[in-house]
Amino acid sequence: MAAAVIEAKDLSLTFQTADSPVYALSKVNLTVADGDFVSFIGPSGCGKTTLLRVIADLEQATSGSLTVNGLTPHAARLARAYGYVFQAPGLFPWRTVEKNVALPLEIMGIEGAAERVKRNLDLVNLGGFEKKFPWQLSGGMQQRVSIARALAFDPKLLLMDEPFGALDEIVRDKLNQQLLDLWARTLKTVVFVTHSIPEAVFLSTKIVVMSPRPGRIIDVIETNLPRDRTLDFREAPEFLKLAHRVREGLKAGHSYED
């Protein structure tokens, strides 16, 4: 059993709003082991992004405990334990691709920026685009740059918040395959937020099905799939069985109502 990278116990987060409190997360229990690829799936408002943001210390839980690499999320953030990929690429438009990837290295004062930038751009198949500005790239390429940026300082943990949500399905399929290859090669631990069932099933070693009002975990599915799967795997009976189970979980959480 690998060491737990993320461990949540009875984690709750309530937002106080003007009219009534919003229970974004309610008694969440979760363990993410080293090398896992964990997806949070659920409809909007189920707290999947909030949970990711709590892990990243961009939000603070109201009760319960959470450790990241055995540290509090705050200490883990200060220790630069994770790379974060947002819904939008969030590149700095005044920086070229290579300067965008070098941004965390500049801030953290990490040596050998040139080599790291090159290695990570190659990893996302963007060698040769170093001098381009973000507007010169397609949406999918921009998101790959942001993945390279998140990987630039070699965090063991990669947090991804619906990184491909804004892309069309063809690009998304391609990036799913690339991400899977990247994960297999780098042995990172990935936590991935999505609202696509095929994406979650295809990518994950563990699927966390969530449901809204209050945001909670309905089901945790261990997939035990071969690491070297390709997109064709989505036609396989195992895949369809898993997708069905995810869908049943979402149904049980009343995700398809209202």
Add this chain to the structure above:
Amino acid sequence: MKTERGQAIPVLIVCLVLVVVWYLACIPMNAVLTSAKIEAAGGGLAATLRESWNHPRPVIPAPHQVLVEVWNTVFMIAPWKVKSLLYHCWVTLSSTLVGFTMGTLLGVGLAILIVHSRLLSKALMPWIIASQTIPILAIAPMIIVVLGAMGFTGLLPKALISTYLCFFPVTIGMVKGLMSPDVIHRDLMRTYNASAAETLWKLRLPASVPYLFTSLKIAIAIALTGAIVGELPTGAIAGIGARLLVGSYNGLTMMIWSALVAGSVMAATLVWLVGYAERKTLARMGVRS
């Protein structure tokens, strides 16, 4: 290039209309001085136009008279002489530039303070806005006189009036610019545990550059206005403001108008220079042209 030409023609047409109106207006406005002469010459269109447009001390000089005056005071006199228009331009320009520089630094500094501290934002913002409700014409003489009594004369008091006027658009523009980065960008810097200084330097300042230039274009034009206003109460020693004042004391309308032309050309040139710097800077920052 195509758009520039497309813009030039309407502008030229308006310019032409204005010149025509100006020439026509000279006839009735100079009538006080010229009607007797026109009558003496036997009336008629030719005499009217000749007298109205060529009076040596007209109420309103015709455009070509102003141009001749500008030519004579710019190119026919050495620029270090007091009679040279260039000399007066330089006096005004130097205090404009000093005031503009100080105003920009002050404006950016204030904006950085305001963005980083809610307390300072609450404490400073009302004062900054109130500062602009005071009519500058009313306090300019006081600034000049008070600073003069303290031993500051010449360029500095005038530059301070420019500073006072032009820090405001810079502050307002920069507060907006420094706050302009997306939530994603700010969250990203947080995940890197970047310090406030690093976030300022690598995110907020670059993001605010377009806002800065918009403000600078306004600031440089009003810095010039401030310098001219500052020259009025100094006893009209030198500068565009002094030429305006001396001209109106002595009824030298051509001196006033040539000073106006000089001031306008300077303002247009300064705004154009800022715009040029903006285009070059934004191009270097990879903004899609």
